[in-house]
Amino acid sequence: MxxxxxxVQKYGGTSVGSAERIKAVAERIKTYVKNxxxxxxxxxxxxxxxxxxxxxxxxITAQPSSREMDMLLSxxxxxxxxxxxxxxxxxxxxxxxxxxxxIKVLTxxxxxxxxxxxxxxxRIMKSLRENKVVIVAxxxxxxxxxxxxxLGRGGSDTxxxxxxxxxxxxxCEIYTDVNGVYTADPRIIGQPIKLSQVSYDEMLxxxxxxxxxxxxxxxxxxxxxxxxxxxxxxFNYEEGTIVMPKEEMMEKYVISGVTAKRDEAKITxxxxxDRPGIAARVFGLLGENKIYVxxxxxxxxxxxxxxxxxxxxxxxxxxxxxxxxxxKKELGASAVEAKQNIAIVSAVGVGMxxxxxxxGKIFQVLSEQNINIEMISTSxxxxxxxxxxxxxxxxxxxxxxxxxxxxxx
Ligand code: ASP
Ligand code: MG
Numbered sequence: 001m002x003x004x005x006x007x008v009q010k011y012g013g014t015s016v017g018s019a020e021r022i023k024a025v026a027e028r029i030k031t032y033v034k035n036x037x038x039x040x041x042x043x044x045x046x047x048x049x050x051x052x053x054x055x056x057x058x059x060i061t062a063q064p065s066s067r068e069m070d071m072l073l074s075x076x077x078x079x080x081x082x083x084x085x086x087x088x089x090x091x092x093x094x095x096x097x098x099x100x101x102x103i104k105v106l107t108x109x110x111x112x113x114x115x116x117x118x119x120x121x122x123r124i125m126k127s128l129r130e131n132k133v134v135i136v137a138x139x140x141x142x143x144x145x146x147x148x149x150x151l152g153r154g155g156s157d158t159x160x161x162x163x164x165x166x167x168x169x170x171x172c173e174i175y176t177d178v179n180g181v182y183t184a185d186p187r188i189i190g191q192p193i194k195l196s197q198v199s200y201d202e203m204l205x206x207x208x209x210x211x212x213x214x215x216x217x218x219x220x221x222x223x224x225x226x227x228x229x230x231x232x233x234x235f236n237y238e239e240g241t242i243v244m245p246k247e248e249m250m251e252k253y254v255i256s257g258v259t260a261k262r263d264e265a266k267i268t269x270x271x272x273x274d275r276p277g278i279a280a281r282v283f284g285l286l287g288e289n290k291i292y293v294x295x296x297x298x299x300x301x302x303x304x305x306x307x308x309x310x311x312x313x314x315x316x317x318x319x320x321x322x323x324x325x326x327x328k329k330e331l332g333a334s335a336v337e338a339k340q341n342i343a344i345v346s347a348v349g350v351g352m353x354x355x356x357x358x359x360g361k362i363f364q365v366l367s368e369q370n371i372n373i374e375m376i377s378t379s380x381x382x383x384x385x386x387x388x389x390x391x392x393x394x395x396x397x398x399x400x401x402x403x404x405x406x407x408x409x
Contacts, residue, residue: 010160045076105141180241210261343392
């Protein structure tokens with residue numbers, strides 16, 4: 001396809017949230033067409049449409065069939081693709097909309113969280129060659145029996161990146177309602193910095209640790225296919241943030257993001273025997289009961305006894321505590337304790353791979369505020385501390401100040 005300069009763009013729900021917004025998006029697309037691009041546009045459902053559809057279903061049943069859920073949720077995107085095509089026609093731009101099934105976005109059969117397996121480029125290429133803007137419904141596909149599937153909430157990002165991959169474009173624009181990826185949540189840190197570049201791994205780590213800007217699978221896909229994602233606002237023409245391979249980055253911070261996750265709770269099982277099989281028993285049982293466990297810290301004490309602390313989603317806490325209470329006797333544990341009010345505050349950055357003393361400095365700034373660290377875990381490019389939830393904002397501020405504000409001076 002060397003003859004066409006293809007640009008894949010994705011517009012999120014807020015960007016197409018009203019008729020006015022859809023017209024504004026059409027104008028933006030027009031500038032790309034005038035500049036010689038063959039534009040492929042992926043759109044989300046308008047505004048909060050998907051949430052409203054979820055809520056409608058819940059008014060009918062507490063346990064909707066997942067096939068029917070996908071049938072329902074996929075309708076949101078069908079509305080926005082048609083309206084955007086009309087808005088383009090209205091300003092003299094030829095355009096055609098397609099559902100996932102029309103361009104054969106084939107997925108596995110896991111309703112509500114399907115994975116894309118292939119996309120046919122035939123129909124898209126034919127329309128592009130006819131000088132049409134191609135508008136594709138994000139978030140949806142079909143399985144091999146032509147059932148409609150969806151890719152999980154926020155999945156339009158992944159639709160866009162998958163299209164960029166099959167159309168072999170290096171760049172993909174993701175339009176949203178913020179100017180890019182910031183070093184922290186602006187509601188907490190007054191003036192975080194907008195990153196001009198960030199690596200795939202940092203984006204995945206930021207999402208895992210509570211700062212979800214993009215659908216994680218879209219970032220994995222982009223990494224695998226070496227696609228640069230330009231995350232930017234559809235409300236202005238400023239440059240946003242490029243999500244890219246770390247080897248190509250010109251700008252690297254030691255820490256490029258500070259996050260807090262406040263949806264988890266901590267459980268501690270005290271004085272369990274320090275011998276093989278105990279952890280397997282506890283976490284095996286939690287796993288069998290589909291309880292997602294995040295951080296795990298074991299500490300050994302006296303007399304061959306150990307304590308183990310771990311975090312689970314707050315929504316699973318009661319169930320998890322009951323299961324652990326049930327094991328107390330079998331394990332000979334002295335207590336099962338639960339704490340709801342925790343926050344997991346993390347710092348993420350590829351620069352950590354090549355700097356010393358990052359963990360020490362984080363612990364230092366927390367201790368200066370008398371913040372007690374209850375658990376610590378690290379990954380290659382992330383350090384996370386469990387602290388009392390009352391300090392969640394303060395902790396993010398002091399870490400941000402120590403690493404990011406300081407580096408800027
Ligand atoms: N409309 C879907 C959602 O709200 C998909 C998306 O926006 O990416 O989750
Ligand atoms: Mg969205």
